[in-house]
Each structure stands twice: as C-alpha cells, then as structure tokens.
Amino acid sequence: MYALDRLQKIQARNKSMICLGLDLDPKRMPPDFTTSAKAMFDFAVRIVEATADIVCAYKPNIAFYESLGGEGLSLLRMIIERIPDDIPVILDAKRGDIGNTSAHYAHALFDGLKADWVTLNPYMGYDSLRPFLEYKEKGVFILCLTSNPGSKDFQMLMVDGKPLYRIVAEKVVYWNKVHNCGLVVGATVPEQLKEIREVAATLPLLIPGVGAQGGSLEAAVLNGTDNFRKPALINVSRSVLYASKGDDFAQRAREEMMKLNDIVNGLRNRTLEPPPPLPNMKRNDNTKEENREQKPEGNYSNSNNNNE
Amino acid sequence: MYALDRLQKIQARNKSMICLGLDLDPKRMPPDFTTSAKAMFDFAVRIVEATADIVCAYKPNIAFYESLGGEGLSLLRMIIERIPDDIPVILDAKRGDIGNTSAHYAHALFDGLKADWVTLNPYMGYDSLRPFLEYKEKGVFILCLTSNPGSKDFQMLMVDGKPLYRIVAEKVVYWNKVHNCGLVVGATVPEQLKEIREVAATLPLLIPGVGAQGGSLEAAVLNGTDNFRKPALINVSRSVLYASKGDDFAQRAREEMMKLNDIVNGLRNRTLEPPPPLPNMKRNDNTKEENREQKPEGNYSNSNNNNE
Numbered sequence: 361m362y363a364l365d366r367l368q369k370i371q372a373r374n375k376s377m378i379c380l381g382l383d384l385d386p387k388r389m390p391p392d393f394t395t396s397a398k399a400m401f402d403f404a405v406r407i408v409e410a411t412a413d414i415v416c417a418y419k420p421n422i423a424f425y426e427s428l429g430g431e432g433l434s435l436l437r438m439i440i441e442r443i444p445d446d447i448p449v450i451l452d453a454k455r456g457d458i459g460n461t462s463a464h465y466a467h468a469l470f471d472g473l474k475a476d477w478v479t480l481n482p483y484m485g486y487d488s489l490r491p492f493l494e495y496k497e498k499g500v501f502i503l504c505l506t507s508n509p510g511s512k513d514f515q516m517l518m519v520d521g522k523p524l525y526r527i528v529a530e531k532v533v534y535w536n537k538v539h540n541c542g543l544v545v546g547a548t549v550p551e552q553l554k555e556i557r558e559v560a561a562t563l564p565l566l567i568p569g570v571g572a573q574g575g576s577l578e579a580a581v582l583n584g585t586d587n588f589r590k591p592a593l594i595n596v597s598r599s600v601l602y603a604s605k606g607d608d609f610a611q612r613a614r615e616e617m618m619k620l621n622d623i624v625n626g627l628r629n630r631t632l633e634p635p636p637p638l639p640n641m642k643r644n645d646n647t648k649e650e651n652r653e654q655k656p657e658g659n660y661s662n663s664n665n666n667n668e
Numbered sequence: 669m670y671a672l673d674r675l676q677k678i679q680a681r682n683k684s685m686i687c688l689g690l691d692l693d694p695k696r697m698p699p700d701f702t703t704s705a706k707a708m709f710d711f712a713v714r715i716v717e718a719t720a721d722i723v724c725a726y727k728p729n730i731a732f733y734e735s736l737g738g739e740g741l742s743l744l745r746m747i748i749e750r751i752p753d754d755i756p757v758i759l760d761a762k763r764g765d766i767g768n769t770s771a772h773y774a775h776a777l778f779d780g781l782k783a784d785w786v787t788l789n790p791y792m793g794y795d796s797l798r799p800f801l802e803y804k805e806k807g808v809f810i811l812c813l814t815s816n817p818g819s820k821d822f823q824m825l826m827v828d829g830k831p832l833y834r835i836v837a838e839k840v841v842y843w844n845k846v847h848n849c850g851l852v853v854g855a856t857v858p859e860q861l862k863e864i865r866e867v868a869a870t871l872p873l874l875i876p877g878v879g880a881q882g883g884s885l886e887a888a889v890l891n892g893t894d895n896f897r898k899p900a901l902i903n904v905s906r907s908v909l910y911a912s913k914g915d916d917f918a919q920r921a922r923e924e925m926m927k928l929n930d931i932v933n934g935l936r937n938r939t940l941e942p943p944p945p946l947p948n949m950k951r952n953d954n955t956k957e958e959n960r961e962q963k964p965e966g967n968y969s970n971s972n973n974n975n976e
Contacts, residue, residue, distance in 0.1 A: 383769070423769045426776035430745075434738060454765055456789065458816040461691070461731045468734035481764065483791040483811060485818020503791060508766040510793020513839060514832065519825045524832070531821060 363476055363499030363540055364564060367448050368591060371416040376621050377581070379450060379566070380411055381597030382420040382439065388602040390609050397431040403609075404439045407601060410610035412444050414617050417477075419566075419595055421452040433473075440474050450566065450593075451475035454503060456488040463491035470498050477501060479544060479566070482528050486535060499540045499564075504528050504556060507546025507569025525552065529559045542566055547580035547594070554583040557590060564591040571599070581624050587631045596620060671784055671807030671848055672872060675756050676899060679724040685889070686928050687758060687874070688719055689905030690728040690747065696910040698917050705739040711917075712747045715909060718918035720752050722925050725785075727874075727903055729760040730777075741781075748782050758874065758901075759783035762811060764796040771799035778806050785809060787852060787874070790836050794843060807848045807872075812836050812864060815854025815877025833860065837867045850874055855888035855902070862891040865898060872899040879907070889932050895939045904928060 371377055382404060386394040393403035408418065420439065425432035440449050451473060455465045469475045470492075477499040480489055492500050505515050505525035515525045525545075532541050542564040545553050557565065567580045577594065584592035600620075603612035679685055690712060694702035701711035716726065728747065733740035748757050759781060763773045777783045778800075785807040788797055800808050813823050813833035823833045833853075840849050851868055853861050855877035865873065875888045885902065892900035908928075911920035 421765070421769055421772075423763075423765055423772040423776065427772035427780065429776075429780050430742060432776075433741065437738070452765075454763070454789070454792075455731075457729070457731055457760075457762055458814070461729055464729075464731040464735035468731065468737075468740075472735065472737050481762070481789045481791050483789050483822060484762075484814050484816060485821030485823070487816050487818040489818075506766070506792050508792060508795050510795040510797075513793030514791060514836065515793070517827045517832070517835065519827055519832075524822065524825070524827075527825065528822065 550579035858887035
C-alpha cells in the first residue's frame with residue numbers, strides 16, 4: 361500500500377489529522393527522564409503508548425537525536441521500532457544533496473531508520489530529490505513555505521510575478537509521478553497555505569507552526585484541507601510532549617492531543633454537516649461564519665511567536 | 669584564531685588549495701577495506717597520512733557515514749579525530765532548520781563531531797543559519813550555486829533581474845558579521861563563479877564539481893580566486909580517493925593530489941610572475957594568455973559530466 365493511502369487510513373481510523381513531533385529535548389522533559397538514553401526511550405515509549413490511538417503520525421526531528429551524540433541515532437532507531445507499524449513515521453531531516461549523495465541519505469533514512477516519510481529541502485533541485493522519490497512506497501514532504509521568520513528571505517521572493525514557494529509547489533506537483541510527494545507549509549501563513557492548497561490540489565500538506573495556544577489551528581485545518589476535502593497533517597510538538605514535567609506527563613499529553621482532535625473534528629462537523637438554519641437564527645450564524653473566516657489574518661502576527 | 673585564518677595558514681604551509689572529500693563508498697574502495705568499520709577506518713587513515721602535507725582541508729560528507737548504519741557516525745568521529753589538528757575539517761551536511769532545531773544540528777556537528785566548518789542550505793533563511801553563525805571560531809559554507817543539474821530548477825531563477833543564487837550570495841555577505849561565512853559554488857558554472865566571486869569579495873568559496881579528468885580545474889581556480897587574490901578551496905573526492913583499487917591506493921591518491929597541486933601552483937606562478945616579455949615572443953605570449961582566459965567557457969559542457 362502506498363504511503364498516502366496508509367496515512368489516510370490511519371487518519372480515518374484514529375479520527376485525527378494531528379501528527380505528533382517526537383523532538384526529545386532534555387531541557388524540557390521531566391528531569392527523571394533525562395538521565396540516560398534508556399530513560400529518554402522510556403519517556404518516548406510512554407508518550408507513544410498514551411497517544412497511538414489518537415494521532416495520525418509521529419514526526420521525530422533527527423536533529424534532536426544527532427545532538428545527543430553517539431547514542432542519539434540508536435535511541436531514535438529504538439523509538440521508531442516501538443511505534444506501531446500502521447502509524448506512519450515522518451522523519452524530519454530536511455535533507456538534499458547531489459544525486460549520488462542523496463541516495464546515501466535515502467538509504468540511511470528509509471532503509472536504516474525505517475522512516476515512512478522524510479522531509480526534504482528543494483534548493484538543489486530535482487536530481488537531489490530523485491533518489492528519495494524512487495522509493496515508491498515511501499513518501500516525501502518537500503519544504504515549500506516554512507513557519508519560521510526566515511521564510512521571507514528567499515521563499516517569498518517574487519520570480520516572474522510568482523513567489524518562489526509557489527514555483528516550488530508547481531514543480532513538486534509535476535515531479536509527483538507516483539503520488540509520493542507532499543509539501544511542508546507553515547500554519548503561520550494561512551493565506552499562502554490556501555494558495556498552495558489550490559496549486560497542489562492532491563498533495564498532502566504537512567503543516568507545522570501551530571502554537572502552544574493553538575492560535576491558528578483552525579485556519580491551518582480549514583485552509584490546509586480545503587474544508588476537509590484534501591489530505592493534510594497538522595504537526596504539534598512541545599505543547600503536547602511537554603504538557604507536564606510531572607509524573608502525569610503522558611496522561612497530560614493525551615489530554616492535549618484529545619483537545620486538538622476535538623477542535624479539528626468540531627470544525628469538520630461544522631463544515632460537513634451544517635445545522636438546518638432556523639429562520640430567526642440565520643443572521644447570527646452568518647456572523648459566526650464570517651468571524652471564523654477572518655480569524656487567520658488576525659492571528660498571523662501572534663502565531664509567529666508560537667512556532668514549533 | 670578564526671576559521672578563515674586557520675584555513676589560509678594551512679593553504680600557505682601546504683602550498684595547496686585542494687580540499688579532499690572523504691566520502692567513503694564501499695562500492696568504490698579496495699575490497700579488502702570494506703569488510704568492517706575498522707577496515708574502512710584504516711583506509712581513511714592511510715589516505716590522510718598520505719596527503720596531510722599536501723591538502724588544505726578534508727571534507728567528509730556525512731551522508732556516506734549515515735548510510736553505513738549504527739557504526740557510521742562513530743567511524744566518522746574516529747576519522748575526524750585522526751586528522752591533524754591544524755588541518756580544517758569541513759563537514760558536508762547541508763543542514764538547515766528552524767532556529768531551535770538548527771541549534772541542535774550546530775551542537776551535533778561542531779561540538780559533537782568536532783567539525784571546523786559545515787555546509788548549510790539557505791532555503792529556510794537567516795534564522796535557520798544563525799545558530800551556526802554564533803560559533804564565531806567555526807565557519808560555514810552556504811550553498812549558493814551547486815554543481816548538479818538541479819541547480820537550474822531554483823537557484824538560477826531570476827528575481828527582479830537577478831538570479832536567486834546571486835541574492836543568496838548578497839545576503840550571506842550581509843550576514844557575514846564575524847567573517848565566518850563562505851559560499852559553495854560549483855566548478856561546472858565558471859562564468860557564474862566569476863560573478864559570485866565579485867559579489868562576495870572577501871568570502872572563501874568552496875568549489876566542488878571538478879571532474880575526475882580535472883576538466884575545469886583551471887577555470888575554477890582562476891575565477892574562484894580572482895587570479896589568486898581571494899580565498900577558495902577546490903574540492904575533489906573520487907578521482908583521488910579511488911585512484912587505485914590495489915594496495916597502492918594511498919600512494920596513488922598522493923600522486924593525484926600532487927598533480928592537482930602542480931596544476932594550481934603552475935597557474936599561480938603564471939599569474940603572479942609573468943616572464944619578462946622578449947621582443948620577438950610578445951605576440952605569442954599574448955595569444956597564450958587569451959587562450960587560457962577562454963578555456964573555462966569551452967570546458968563548461970564537458971565538466972558537467974564529471975561532477976563530484
């Protein structure tokens with residue numbers, strides 16, 4: 361089964377489009393779980409056990425493991441092995457190199473670390489991505505418009521009247537011959553998310569940048585999925601992983617995940633099954649709809665501070 | 669001492685601007701040295717011992733080590749430890765992520781693996797590079813215009829009349845507050861190399877893409893250094909590392925390196941110390957000069973096939 365089919369299957373089963381980032385940062389973890397690689401593994405396993413029925417994917421960022429030194433990648437490998445087989449693992453690695461070298465990266469991430477999806481950087485062009493694309497049952501999310509302030513430096517530059525991120529989106533659509541490509545688009549740019557959703561009509565979008573307060577979750581979901589018609593994943597990390605530094609961290613992580621799922625599924629129900637309008641309520645309902653549509657713009661600058 | 673000073677010191681001492689890529693690929697290595705991580709380590713040590721007095725840097729690409737699985741990064745760490753302290757190690761990793769995550773990469777590469785320089789991908793903008801730039805005594809080479817065919821996909825797009833790679837070069841010049849930035853520019857694009865050399869007047873250029881036949885070495889050197897007035901490193905990998913599959917691989921690697929140094933130093937002598945013109949030879953000398961200046965363009969398409 362192809363990566364996108366597997367992803368959509370688990371999204372339906374777990375009623376979730378939330379991807380949980382597994383970025384183990386000793387500075388933020390409960391202190392008892394930072395004393396050794398084994399303790400960090402236990403933390404991750406408890407998080408996975410507490411959330412495996414309510415996420416659609418896990419997304420470890422490899423930088424957090426590389427920075428742990430010699431044991432880091434072994435720890436990552438062990439954690440990935442403990443994630444149930446039917447839940448996709450997106451390895452956030454943002455790789456990209458000349459073809460021969462990219463083939464080594466693809467082997468390391470897909471075969472060695474058993475990732476189902478990886479994130480890639482498009483700057484070096486098609487041949488830097490191709491070795492990954494040749495894994496037809498795996499998937500890639502290619503950086504398009506990222507959630508950080510630096511996205512303005514190059515991604516938003518105008519090329520012949522089009523922003524660079526849009527050209528990246530168009531090229532990836534063209535390169536998506538076997539339906540294993542997706543795009544990374546930040547929740548911090550809801551208008552552009554809508555634009556990219558239109559350009560990349562069938563590609564799954566991986567959407568980071570939803571803040572600890574969930575500021576623009578609503579916009580990310582509605583714009584990223586074109587009102588639940590297209591595939592998308594919303595990534596959250598810190599707000600769930602580090603919801604508590606106490607013994608209840610796993611339970612609290614689960615509660616945070618459930619809150620997020622409830623918000624998303626509430627939107628889904630509102631979008632797909634509008635209540636029959638009552639004559640004297642109609643004006644109020646419309647007002648509510650308008651407020652919701654305008655919220656993303658209002659939240660733009662706030663949500664910049666809550667990047668994940 | 670800053671990274672660029674250290675680099676220039678070793679370039680003068682070893683009379684070399686050749687950086688040797690340490691991309692250990694079992695498919696190309698002498699078979700006896702591919703049986704274990706220990707054997708691969710021995711291969712690398714013999715290469716380093718045979719060349720340490722005639723290179724200006726070593727550049728392992730981390731992808732080749734990641735693809736070896738669990739032992740790969742330990743092998744890389746051991747190899748880096750065996751490189752003499754005064755020879756810079758450029759870890760070719762092409763990293764870049766949002767600020768907090770990039771800080772983890774910087775820690776992994778600079779503190780963990782003891783790299784002196786790393787290569788970075790600029791697509792995510794300034795805040796993705798900043799954690800690396802804050803290591804003031806280390807250095808970064810930021811991808812500008814790469815040597816692979818995919819460089820045309822995005823790097824060469826025109827933004828307000830300027831190619832994207834030029835905007836990258838200009839921004840990196842601006843970000844180079846503590847003189848620890850350089851740029852990666854492929855030898856396969858000698859004209860653009862000249863242009864970027866002008867834009868980034870004082871930055872060191874890391875120049876990959878010189879082929880096994882040394883096709884455009886001359887153009888890379890002259891354009892990359894502005895006739896030996898500016899700092900640059902020419903990277904070679906396969907043509908030196910795998911000059912022989914026999915027992916003489918280290919000696920053959922040394923011979924290949926010496927050939928490259930001789931070509932470069934021959935150019936240097938020609939450029940810096942023109943012979944006094946003899947009256948009846950003047951016309952011939954001028955013709956030779958013109959031929960040399962034109963060679964880069966002529967070699968452009970050939971050298972595309974010899975990318976490293």
